[in-house]
Amino acid sequence: MSNKNLFFLALGIGLSTLGFWALAGINLPHTFSAGSPIRAAEVNANFAALNNALPGVAQTAASDSVAITDTTPAVDSVTINVPGPGYVRVSATAQLNVEYTGTSSAMFTLAVSNTADTIRPDQDKRISLPGGLPAWTYRYIVSSERVFPVDSAGPKTFYLIAEENSSVQGTISSRTLTATFLTGMGTVQSP
Numbered sequence: 001m002s003n004k005n006l007f008f009l010a011l012g013i014g015l016s017t018l019g020f021w022a023l024a025g026i027n028l029p030h031t032f033s034a035g036s037p038i039r040a041a042e043v044n045a046n047f048a049a050l051n052n053a054l055p056g057v058a059q060t061a062a063s064d065s066v067a068i069t070d071t072t073p074a075v076d077s078v079t080i081n082v083p084g085p086g087y088v089r090v091s092a093t094a095q096l097n098v099e100y101t102g103t104s105s106a107m108f109t110l111a112v113s114n115t116a117d118t119i120r121p122d123q124d125k126r127i128s129l130p131g132g133l134p135a136w137t138y139r140y141i142v143s144s145e146r147v148f149p150v151d152s153a154g155p156k157t158f159y160l161i162a163e164e165n166s167s168v169q170g171t172i173s174s175r176t177l178t179a180t181f182l183t184g185m186g187t188v189q190s191p
């Protein structure tokens with residue numbers, strides 16, 4: 001067997017093992033044994049449990065510019081329908097456009113949050129420019145991500161928040177906000 005074939009064999013075994021490991025933490029409502037009758041409703045319930053336990057994803061994307069103010073606006077949101085308790089990983093990427101005049105410092109805060117108007121200190125990304133730089137529109141690609149626990153099934157909404165912390169004007173554009181539902185397969189540490 002050639003090295004190339006051995007590589008693909010090892011890769012296939014590794015991916016299969018990873019798939020089985022990921023499914024190992026799922027509790028199925030029905031167990032079947034040899035010789036016992038199987039009902040379609042029980043098989044369908046097992047398939048529903050598998051479907052609900054697998055990761056799901058929701059995403060929003062927008063290219064328009066949204067003005068940033070000092071009132072902590074949610075500049076974008078994403079809603080994901082989760083099947084039950086677990087975790088949602090929320091990530092955001094956006095372009096920050098700072099209309100800098102060069103006379104004073106500029107500071108902006110961006111974060112992902114599960115509330116439309118609150119930035120927690122452990123969730124924020126701060127971008128600042130010192131006073132005295134040339135007047136210009138400075139552009140930064142910024143990102144933020146966090147894992148949020150969810151305790152029940154249903155729609156959950158998460159937000160990208162941008163806040164202006166100085167007298168300098170700015171906008172957010174080219175935004176992508178993604179929410180991914182995950183079941184707990186290990187330890188998740190909350191800040």
